[in-house]
Amino acid sequence: MLKGANVRIPAQVVRIELGWRTGPGVPDVDASALLLTSGRVRSDADFVFYNQPRHPSGAVRHEGKRSDGAGVRETLTVDLGALEAAVGSVVIAASADGAVFGQVPGLHIRVLDAAGGAELARFDSRDATVETAFVLGELYRRQGQWKFRAVGQGYSSGLHGLATDYGITVDDPAPAPPPRATAPAPPPRATAPAPPPRPAAPAAPASRTPAARPPEPRPVPPARPVKVTLTKAAPAVSLAKQGGTSGTLRVNLNWQMVRPAAVGWGQRLSQAMAGPTALDLDLGALFELTDGTKGVVQALGNTFGSLHRPPYIHLDGDDRTGAVESGENLTVNLDHAGAFRRILVFVTIYEGAASFAGLHATVTLQPQRGAPVDFLLDECTVPSNVCALALITNNGGDLVVQREARYLVPRRGVSPQRTLDEAYGWGLTWTPARK
Structure with a gap:
């Protein structure tokens, strides 16, 4: 195995x-x-x-x-x-x-x-x-x-x-008592001859019970897998090596908008984002299962998925604030890891801006039984409203997370989702939808 x-x-x-x-x-x-x-x-x-x-x-x-x-x-x-x-x-x-x-x-x-x-x-x-x-x-x-x-x-x-x-109480050994101060030896003096030694008592028969093993040294805190931050130089990590082999994997996106520099098309975008409409980003996932089933999980069209039946991916809700405490959350059931061939996690702009310019966002993947994986999105320098965040692939039973952070620019009349589909060769049929 x-x-x-x-x-x-x-x-x-x-x-x-x-x-x-x-x-x-x-x-x-x-x-x-x-x-x-x-x-x-x-x-x-x-x-x-x-x-x-x-x-x-x-x-x-x-x-x-x-x-x-x-x-x-x-x-x-x-x-x-x-x-x-x-x-x-x-x-x-x-x-x-x-x-x-x-x-x-x-x-x-x-x-x-x-x-x-x-x-x-x-x-x-x-x-x-x-x-x-x-x-x-x-x-x-x-x-x-x-x-x-x-x-x-x-x-x-x-x-x-x-x-x-795993919750077992480990008793720390009691510290050894400090050595007692020793008084200086008195000067020698004459003493009576010592009595002859008494004969030694016969030795007790050896015990047949095996000696108990000595206790182990005082434990230090357990070494958990450490958090991994994916970068361009080190863009991939195995979830199994992070301890994420069962339970759930929560993908969180949180963001903060900072107005881009007022130059070129960025100036026009900053003006557009200064309007009254709040920025609404939508987290989603394209999935392909090992049985050939393909589809999408996203708020658009209310296709929120399911955690306990195919596709074993669920979008928790539709957040409009980007707060660190909430943000957009997508949950993957790792107990069905063998059912996945690949999962592409992405984000689109639903309303409130024309591009990701000025977006400061963090993507965090938190296994239920392991250490987190996170990465920052690079600064957007193109007029993009769809970003491929991470590609999760099944590598012989081990799910490997690949940082993408790839901003795509749709052609005129082409939806962000179809643009993503074409870039990664998913081959789905797309129809207009709202949420």
């Missing part, structure tokens, strides 16, 4: 195997599972690992690890049918003992049918570097069925940092 891809799990009970190759300098790795409700654990009991190997419900168990000389396998068993109804997902994570995952070769996760041993899913992690903990995969409910998603999101703060991110 590729990062971000998902597959249906038909088995009732699955065995999760975390594996890697051994060798000189390869650290030990520990697997764990977190049972989540609305993205967080309900209590520390929802964390299953080597020191807490069984969930109270009995649905998730840590079975230990085995080595065959060339590799190591650590196993967890998940009874999907026995999971409580409140549990929406089970995250499978790993932590490296005192090292980073860039030193762990062949790291992978397999989902097996516990009854017959058939492999249902496999994800190989190939891009680890400085991470000391990883979310490798996630079992999650979707419309009454269980699915597995390849995640591959890393942390630099170990198992405790990852656990804290």
Whole structure:
């Protein structure tokens, strides 16, 4: 499986195997599972690992690890049918003992049918570097069925940092008491001879119980993917690498008008924008699905789309202010990422100006479970009323965001939407509409 891809799990009970190759300098790795409700654990009991190997419900168990000389396998068993109804997902994570995952070769996760041993899913992690903990995969409910998603999101703060991110309380170790001041030693004096030593008591038999592992160091805040600002020099980013592999992706456009310099056609535009009509920008998206379906989501014609059925894109509303708190918002359902072939996010001027000249705008793409991606629109230097903002394409199951920031100038009598269509080869048929 590729990062971000998902597959249906038909088995009732699955065995999760975390594996890697051994060798000189390869650290030990520990697997764990977190049972989540609305993205967080309900209590520390929802964390299953080597020191807490069984969930109270009995649905998730840590079975230990085995080595065959060339590799190591650590196993967890998940009874999907026995999971409580409140549990929406089970995250499978790993932590490296005192090292980073860039030193762990062949790291992978397999989902097996516990009854017959058939492999249902496999994800190989190939891009680890400085991470000391990883979310490798996630079992999650979707419309009454269980699915597995390849995640591959890393942390630099170990198992405790990852656990804290999902709502587990991590107790900080108590500080060591300060050393007591020592009084100077008294001068030597004569003493009576010391009594002979008593015979030592017989040693207690060694305990057969394995020693508990020492606690990990105090965790630092978990290393989340950092915000990415797209530029002309670095115009693209993978949503999966930003942690945006599920949930929703909100695309926000907010703006502020600054009158352009009073030269040439810009002077005439500034005069036009000084009128009483408020500037009304419309955010929209052209979409193409993997089944060949094409269309548009926009306020014009009241084609606001849908989040939970095709095209899995929804325009939240029609804003006329450009305020940072609201602006225009478009939402994409990343749980159906596999249904998208490409999405072109665009903005048009509905009324209030003849061009984007003087527009200061920011585009922000905020995944529900990841870090934001944003970019500024370049200054408009052509008489344009339609701008292609970002192109989102499906690259082997991973959605890649490409900054466009491309101002287009329609031919006389041609609508902004048709101009956009022709520039990107969408091939739709357009008819007049109002909102």
